[in-house]
Amino acid sequence: MNAFVLEPGARLPRSFFAQPTLTVARLLPGKLLVRLGAGGSRQAGVIVETEAYIGESDLACHARSGRTRRTAVMYGAPGTAYVYFTYGMHWMLNIVTEHSGFPAAVLLRALHLYDSPAAQPQPATNGPAKLTRALQLDGTWNTHDMCAPDAQLFVEQPQQAAPPRIVCKPRVGLGKTPQPWLGLPWNFCLGAHTGS
């Protein structure tokens, strides 16, 4: 809502993403997703909704089938972007969590996006595919190291961050995923009030 959300803040270090996936998913709403483009352009938006996908035992997680060409990135370093293609037309952005060798990630499902430098609110990107579309992210971003010093896509701590109110609920769109995974409250959303 204010221009301050655009001010560059501290980038989240790899140690942040190395935490337990539920912790990362719970802490990400309210943080800033930043996408640098050609010519020094900067798109930034407040992360609004996340979802956790944790390990081979989580039957909703792509890693349920073990390590494959597609899921190999989930076994990589925390802070790595996992971008995959689905439904023949949509790209999804995840950030890999926990230690290398353990497949887990947080899906970014919604963003409050702002134009730079005017800070004009964009149409709400209230869906994981809309989010990647708005930031022009596709498979070429898969395996992007979001914690590298020269990263073009990364997460920042906002400068004036009030403790956000988080609401959790079951994950969305899991289809025929069996219980208990279908009902686990691993979706995390900003509440009606973001603090202040």
Place this chain on the structure above:
DNA sequence: AGGACGATTAACT
């Protein structure tokens, strides 16, 4: 080699 299905979305009835 073939088929079912998907961490979705927009456009319908």
Place this chain on the structure above:
DNA sequence: GTTAATCGTCCTG
């Protein structure tokens, strides 16, 4: 509430 769009991935054979 229902359905088409559209293709990579995974499972079966």
